[in-house]
Amino acid sequence: MKLKGAKIMIKCLEDLGVEYVFGLPGGAILPTFDALYDSKLKLILVRHEQGASHMADGYARATGKPGVCMVTSGPGATNTVTGLATAYMDSVPVICITGQVATHAIGSDAFQEADVVGVTRPVTKHNYLVKDVNDLTRIMREAFYVATSGRPGPVLIDFPVDVSRAETEYVFPEKVSIRSYNPVLEGNDDDIKCAAELIRKSKRPCLYVGGGAIGSGARKEVIELVEKTGIPITTTVLGLGIFPETHTSSLRMLGMHGTVYANYSVQKSDLLIAVGARFDDRVTGKIDLFAPHAKIIHMDIDPSSIAKTVQVDVSIVGDVKHILKKLNRLVSDKRKAMKPWLKQIEEWKQKHPLRYTQPDNEKLRQQFIIDKIGEITNHKAVVTTGVGQHQMWAAQWYKFTAPRSMITSGGLGTMGFGFPSAIGAQLGRPGEPVICIDGDGSFQMTMCELVTAAYYKIPVKVFILDNAYLGMVRQWQELFYEHRYSGVDLGPSNPDFVALAESCGVKGLRMEKKDEVVSVIKQALAHEGPVVIHCVCAKQDNVYPMVPTGQALDSVLDMA
Amino acid sequence: MVHVLSALVENHFGVLARVSGLFSARGFNIDSLAVGETEDPTISRMTIVVHGNERVLDQIMKQLSKLIDIIHVEDLTGYESIERELLLIKISANATNRANVMQIVNTFRGKVVDLSPKSLAIEVTGTKSKVDAIIELLRPFGIIEVVRTGTIALARKLELKLSASRTGKKKSAKKKTSKSRQ
Numbered sequence: 001m002k003l004k005g006a007k008i009m010i011k012c013l014e015d016l017g018v019e020y021v022f023g024l025p026g027g028a029i030l031p032t033f034d035a036l037y038d039s040k041l042k043l044i045l046v047r048h049e050q051g052a053s054h055m056a057d058g059y060a061r062a063t064g065k066p067g068v069c070m071v072t073s074g075p076g077a078t079n080t081v082t083g084l085a086t087a088y089m090d091s092v093p094v095i096c097i098t099g100q101v102a103t104h105a106i107g108s109d110a111f112q113e114a115d116v117v118g119v120t121r122p123v124t125k126h127n128y129l130v131k132d133v134n135d136l137t138r139i140m141r142e143a144f145y146v147a148t149s150g151r152p153g154p155v156l157i158d159f160p161v162d163v164s165r166a167e168t169e170y171v172f173p174e175k176v177s178i179r180s181y182n183p184v185l186e187g188n189d190d191d192i193k194c195a196a197e198l199i200r201k202s203k204r205p206c207l208y209v210g211g212g213a214i215g216s217g218a219r220k221e222v223i224e225l226v227e228k229t230g231i232p233i234t235t236t237v238l239g240l241g242i243f244p245e246t247h248t249s250s251l252r253m254l255g256m257h258g259t260v261y262a263n264y265s266v267q268k269s270d271l272l273i274a275v276g277a278r279f280d281d282r283v284t285g286k287i288d289l290f291a292p293h294a295k296i297i298h299m300d301i302d303p304s305s306i307a308k309t310v311q312v313d314v315s316i317v318g319d320v321k322h323i324l325k326k327l328n329r330l331v332s333d334k335r336k337a338m339k340p341w342l343k344q345i346e347e348w349k350q351k352h353p354l355r356y357t358q359p360d361n362e363k364l365r366q367q368f369i370i371d372k373i374g375e376i377t378n379h380k381a382v383v384t385t386g387v388g389q390h391q392m393w394a395a396q397w398y399k400f401t402a403p404r405s406m407i408t409s410g411g412l413g414t415m416g417f418g419f420p421s422a423i424g425a426q427l428g429r430p431g432e433p434v435i436c437i438d439g440d441g442s443f444q445m446t447m448c449e450l451v452t453a454a455y456y457k458i459p460v461k462v463f464i465l466d467n468a469y470l471g472m473v474r475q476w477q478e479l480f481y482e483h484r485y486s487g488v489d490l491g492p493s494n495p496d497f498v499a500l501a502e503s504c505g506v507k508g509l510r511m512e513k514k515d516e517v518v519s520v521i522k523q524a525l526a527h528e529g530p531v532v533i534h535c536v537c538a539k540q541d542n543v544y545p546m547v548p549t550g551q552a553l554d555s556v557l558d559m560a
Numbered sequence: 561m562v563h564v565l566s567a568l569v570e571n572h573f574g575v576l577a578r579v580s581g582l583f584s585a586r587g588f589n590i591d592s593l594a595v596g597e598t599e600d601p602t603i604s605r606m607t608i609v610v611h612g613n614e615r616v617l618d619q620i621m622k623q624l625s626k627l628i629d630i631i632h633v634e635d636l637t638g639y640e641s642i643e644r645e646l647l648l649i650k651i652s653a654n655a656t657n658r659a660n661v662m663q664i665v666n667t668f669r670g671k672v673v674d675l676s677p678k679s680l681a682i683e684v685t686g687t688k689s690k691v692d693a694i695i696e697l698l699r700p701f702g703i704i705e706v707v708r709t710g711t712i713a714l715a716r717k718l719e720l721k722l723s724a725s726r727t728g729k730k731k732s733a734k735k736k737t738s739k740s741r742q
Contacts, residue, residue, distance in 0.1 A: 118577065121578060122585050129574070180628060180630055180631040180632075302626070303625065304619065304625075307615070311615075
C-alpha cells in the first residue's frame with residue numbers, strides 16, 4: 001500500500017522505537033503533524049523550538065536513546081540551532097526533523113524559507129535534505145544510525161512539504177550500511193598493550209574520564225579499572241557520575257573550577273590516562289603547562305579528538321567500553337607502587353577540600369542549598385543545570401554516583417538549557433526525581449516552557465538560585481575587570497518567580513533563610529507536579545577554586 | 561609545507577559545501593580544490609592542496625575523514641604522484657610579437673586555442689610551478705585574463721580505489737600517534 005511521505009516519516013519514527021516527539025507545528029510541517037495526530041508517538045508541544053531541541057537533548061542524555069524534535073521550516077528550524085549546537089558539542093544523539101518549503105520553491109526566498117541544511121551543517125554530525133520520498137526510509141534509518149553510533153551527535157532531516165505529500169510504498173530497511181561511515185569500535189590490541197605497559201611502569205598515574213565513557217556505557221569497566229589498580233580518578237563535568245564521587249579513589253571534577261587535589265594530581269602525575277575526554281581548554285588550563293611530567297594515553301571513539309590540542313604517547317581509537325574491557329585484563333594492583341603518590345594525594349585532599357560556610361543570619365549561599373538538595377535526595381536524583389556559577393556549584397556540591405545523572409551543557413555552555421532538558425529527562429526517566437538547578441539568568445532564557453511542564457504535569461523541581469546577577473560574568477568582572485559590573489545586574493528587572501510559576505499553573509515556593517531550606521526542599525520534592533523554588537541567594541559570591549584562563553591548572557585561586 | 565590531498569567523496573549535492581565549510585570553520589588554509597566525477601558516477605574525487613605543519617595536516621585529514629560523505633582521504637605528499645593543473649590564458653599579441661609568444665608556448669608544450677588580431681588564448685597543462693613560470697614569461701606581453709583549475713593529482717602506484725578504501729578508511733587515524741610530546 002502506498003503511503004504519503006508524512007505518514008512514512010511517522011511510521012519510521014515508530015519503527016525506530018521513538019516514544020516522544022518534542023515540537024511545534026507550522027506550515028511546512030503540517031502534513032507530518034497531521035500524520036502524528038493518529039500516531040502512538042507522544043507529542044510534547046513546546047512554546048519555543050529551542051525548548052524542543054533541549055528537551056530532546058535532555059531525554060537523550062538521561063536515557064541514552066536518541067531524542068527527537070520536530071519543527072517547521074525557517075524560524076522553527078533556526079530556533080533549534082542553539083539546541084543542536086549544544087548537543088553537537090557534548091556528543092548527544094538528537095534527531096531534528098524540520099519542515100522545508102516545497103522542493104520547487106527552495107532557493108526562491110519563499111515564505112518561512114531558510115537554508116537549514118546550510119545553517120546547521122557546522123552544528124550537526126550530519127544532515128539530510130529529503131528530495132525524493134523514495135529515499136525517506138533509508139535516510140531515517142541512516143540518520144538514527146549516524147546519530148547514535150561512533151561519536152554520537154545530532155542529525156537533522158530537512159523535509160520539504162511536497163515530499164511529505166508524495167506517495168510511495170513503505171519499506172523499512174532492516175539493515176543500514178553507509179560505505180563512507182564505519183566507526184572503529186575495537187581498540188587496537190598492540191596499542192592497548194602499550195597502554196598497559198605504561199600503566200605498569202607509572203608511579204603517579206591519574207585517570208581523567210569524560211562524557212565519552214558515559215556515552216559508551218562504560219561505568220562497570222571504569223569502576224573495575226579503578227578498583228583493580230587503585231589509580232585515582234578525576235572526571236570532567238560531562239563525566240560526572242561515571243564513577244561514584246563518594247568513593248575514596250575519586251578526585252571529583254578537574255579543570256577551571258575543579259578540586260584543587262584533582263588539578264594537582266593531574267599536574268604532578270607521571271601518567272595521565274584520558275578516557276573519552278577531549279582536553280577542553282576549561283579542563284587543561286594553559287595547554288603548554290598541562291600535565292608537564294606526564295606521558296599521556298588517550299582513548300577515544302573519535303580519531304580527530306586525538307592529538308587535537310595535546311600530543312599523546314599512546315592513542316587508542318575505539319569505543320572506550322571495549323577498550324577498557326581488554327585493558328582491565330592486562331592491569332594489576334598498583335597500590336603498593338603508588339603508596340607515596342596516594343599519600344600525597346590524601347594530603348592534598350585534607351589540605352584543600354571544597355568548602356563553604358553558611359552563617360545562620362546571612363543570605364543563603366548556593367553551595368549550601370545544593371549541598372542540602374544532595375543530602376535530601378541521597379545524591380540519587382537526575383540533576384540538570386543552566387550555565388554559570390550555579391552550574392559549577394552543582395558540579396562541586398552534588399555528589400554524583402550514577403552515570404546520566406548530571407545533565408549540563410559542558411561544551412557550548414548554553415544558558416537556558418537546564419529547564420527544558422529537565423523536562424526531557426523526566427519524560428525519559430518517569431518516577432525518578434529530576435531536579436533542575438538553575439540560575440535566575442539561565443532560567444529566564446527558556447522559562448516559557450513552564451506552561452509545557454504544567455500542561456503535561458511533568459514533575460520537575462526547578463530550583464532557581466537567584467543572586468540577581470549574571471553571576472559568573474559578574475565574578476569575572478570582579479576579578480579581572482576591576483569590579484566594573486557591565487550588563488550583569490538582573491535585580492531591578494527580575495520577575496517574581498513564584499507568581500510567574502503560579503500564573504503558568506506551576507507550584508511556586510520560596511526560600512530566603514537558612515532554617516527554611518530543608519523544609520522547602522522537602523515540600524517541593526513531596527509535591528507531585530512541577531515546582532519552581534525561588535531561592536533568594538547572596539548577591540555576590542564567587543566560585544572557588546578557580547584557575548584563571550591562560551594559567552596552569554595548579555595556579556589555583558582558592559579563596560572559599 | 562604544502563600537501564596534496566586526494567579524497568574520494570559521495571557524488572551528492574552539498575558535499576563540496578561540507579568540505580569547504582570544514583576548512584573555514586576550523587581555520588585551515590586551502591590553496592586550491594578541484595573536483596570531478598570518477599570512473600564510478602556515484603563517487604567524485606577532490607584534490608585539495610593545503611598548507612600547514614604536521615599537526616595541522618593531521619587534523620585536516622582526521623576532520624575530513626570524519627565527514628560522513630567522505631569515503632577516503634589520502635595525503636599524496638611523499639608518494640610518487642602525477643600533479644597537473646590546466647591554465648587558460650589570454651594575452652595581448654599582434655602580428656609583430658605573436659611569433660615571440662608562440663616560441664614560449666611551444667617551449668612549454670602549450671597550445672593556441674584562440675586567435676584574434678589583438679589577442680591569443682593559450683592552453684597549458686603542467687605542474688603548478690610550470691604554470692606559474694609560463695605566466696611570468698607571458699606577463700610582459702600583457703595578460704588580459706587568466707583562468708586555472710587548481711591541481712589535480714593521481715598517485716602512480718598507490719591504489720586509491722574504492723575497493724581498497726572500503727577497509728582502509730580512517731586507516732591513518734588508527735595508526736598510533738606515538739610522537740614525543742616536546
